[in-house]
Amino acid sequence: MQGSFVSSQEVTIRAAQSIDFNAAKLPNGYLIATLLSKDGLVLASRYFMAHAQEIKQSIELIDLKSHYGLRENVLFGIENKGHLKNISLTVTKPCLLSDDSPFVNTLIKNIPFSTLLDCTTDSISINDLLVCFAPPSADYSITQANTYAPEFNGLIVSGKITSKENYQALPNQVLSIGFVGKHPAMSVTKSDSLGNFTFEANQFGEKELVIQPLNNEKTAANYTIELNSNFSNNYAGYKTYPLSLSAEQVNEINTAIINMQINAVYSSASKPSVRQQESDFYGKPEVVRPIGKYITLVDMEEIIKEIIPFTITHKRKDNYEIEIMEATNLYPREGKSMVLVDGIPIQDINLVIEMQPNKIERIDLINLDYYMDGYYLGRLLSIITTAGNLSALKFDNAIFRQAHHGYQPMYDFKSPDYSSSLPQKPTIPDFRNVLYWNANVSTNTSNHISFFTSDEEGDFVIKVEGVNEDGQIERNLFPLKVKK
Numbered sequence: 001m002q003g004s005f006v007s008s009q010e011v012t013i014r015a016a017q018s019i020d021f022n023a024a025k026l027p028n029g030y031l032i033a034t035l036l037s038k039d040g041l042v043l044a045s046r047y048f049m050a051h052a053q054e055i056k057q058s059i060e061l062i063d064l065k066s067h068y069g070l071r072e073n074v075l076f077g078i079e080n081k082g083h084l085k086n087i088s089l090t091v092t093k094p095c096l097l098s099d100d101s102p103f104v105n106t107l108i109k110n111i112p113f114s115t116l117l118d119c120t121t122d123s124i125s126i127n128d129l130l131v132c133f134a135p136p137s138a139d140y141s142i143t144q145a146n147t148y149a150p151e152f153n154g155l156i157v158s159g160k161i162t163s164k165e166n167y168q169a170l171p172n173q174v175l176s177i178g179f180v181g182k183h184p185a186m187s188v189t190k191s192d193s194l195g196n197f198t199f200e201a202n203q204f205g206e207k208e209l210v211i212q213p214l215n216n217e218k219t220a221a222n223y224t225i226e227l228n229s230n231f232s233n234n235y236a237g238y239k240t241y242p243l244s245l246s247a248e249q250v251n252e253i254n255t256a257i258i259n260m261q262i263n264a265v266y267s268s269a270s271k272p273s274v275r276q277q278e279s280d281f282y283g284k285p286e287v288v289r290p291i292g293k294y295i296t297l298v299d300m301e302e303i304i305k306e307i308i309p310f311t312i313t314h315k316r317k318d319n320y321e322i323e324i325m326e327a328t329n330l331y332p333r334e335g336k337s338m339v340l341v342d343g344i345p346i347q348d349i350n351l352v353i354e355m356q357p358n359k360i361e362r363i364d365l366i367n368l369d370y371y372m373d374g375y376y377l378g379r380l381l382s383i384i385t386t387a388g389n390l391s392a393l394k395f396d397n398a399i400f401r402q403a404h405h406g407y408q409p410m411y412d413f414k415s416p417d418y419s420s421s422l423p424q425k426p427t428i429p430d431f432r433n434v435l436y437w438n439a440n441v442s443t444n445t446s447n448h449i450s451f452f453t454s455d456e457e458g459d460f461v462i463k464v465e466g467v468n469e470d471g472q473i474e475r476n477l478f479p480l481k482v483k484k
Contacts, residue, residue, distance in 0.1 A: 030049060072452065086440070089449065093460060156200060184282065187199055214375070280364070288364055289308060300354070325367060342390050343382075
């Protein structure tokens with residue numbers, strides 16, 4: 001169904017009968033009262049507000065002027081009357097806002113509460129106006145929802161591994177997941193009795209992932225991996241309404257599109273910086289060899305022999321093996337070795353030996369026994385290519401590879417500075433549609449919001465969002481006018 005029940009009671013309908021609810025126990029915002037038959041048939045339904053006159057602006061802006069000039073500094077304070085948490089603030093064009101209602105979970109065609117309030121009179125209340133809006137159709141049948149594990153430490157990547165030969169699940173398989181790139185990121189897990197597995201991935205942006213069993217067999221992939229969807233396939237039955245735009249709205253949207261195109265030409269001057277930290281999963285290696293600093297060698301076998309310490313290659317029949325030794329030790333221990341290329345474990349060492357030396361950027365060596373989540377990986381030889389995308393290796397296409405969308409990069413929003421203290425004001429055209437954005441606004445009394453307007457005159461809107469004590473996302477809107 002759409003929304004959730006907040007209160008219900010069984011009634012017997014009689015002529016001219018009224019049904020009373022305790023308004024104090026109902027939440028703020030737009031609500032739907034629905035009358036159902038014993039068979040679950042919807043007999044009547046309408047919108048209403050239990051606390052229509054009590055809803056007030058949770059945020060107040062201090063020292064905000066009625067209008068500003070072009071490239072003028074906008075400076076104002078914030079008073080958090082509603083004790084909202086996780087406050088964000090955006091200054092943009094009104095035509096770019098899709099939902100301006102005071103509560104984000106409203107279903108009333110995105111009508112702002114302030115608009116309804118302006119239409120009320122002494123004889124017409126907000127609840128009288130809400131009669132005009134037909135509630136969406138609702139399905140009150142109870143269905144079992146899909147359950148998803150909480151993502152405490154990262155995005156969950158889950159799936160199932162089966163055999164290509166008989167399509168049966170492969171239980172108790174030790175699997176690795178690696179993300180292709182110049183900073184090796186790998187984790188290990190084990191499939192259960194039904195072949196199901198789960199990884200936790202902490203990656204930014206779009207990257208290619210590779211999932212494969214961790215064994216020493218140099219055979220073609222004889223398994224199939226199918227990933228589960230990260231999102232539920234049970235879509236909400238929200239009713240969509242026809243798009244209706246006035247001529248004024250169309251002109252505003254067209255202007256915003258032109259402004260975006262102009263700014264794209266000068267994007268190098270105003271492109272926001274991206275904050276993203278990446279590190280290798282094995283930490284600081286014992287040995288790092290930047291290959292480009294050495295004399296060009298003939299092949300990878302020679303590079304390993306001449307440049308990489310504690311590492312030797314063997315050739316048995318037609319197959320190469322790489323063995324990594326510990327540092328000088330009176331009692332050297334035997335141990336297996338793992339070779340990675342751009343963060344991906346490679347079991348066929350012949351493919352590594354066939355790589356072109358001029359495509360290698362650096363080689364990291366961990367000549368100590370390495371364990372991950374209780375699984376023994378051995379001693380590591382990590383080869384990072386110049387491209388960082390596995391293109392330097394004839395990779396087995398039968399192995400599972402797929403694009404993975406991780407966290408969105410963290411942006412630092414930067415606004416141009418047109419203060420008079422600068423020796424010369426910038427002459428680059430500025431037609432920004434978004435004048436300011438801050439996802440984590442501090443509402444301390446000493447804190448002030450400061451930004452500069454652009455070369456675009458007209459109406460803008462300051463949108464402030466936050467989470468109230470009831471867990472609802474509240475939105476307050478304030479007009480901002482820019483003119484010459």
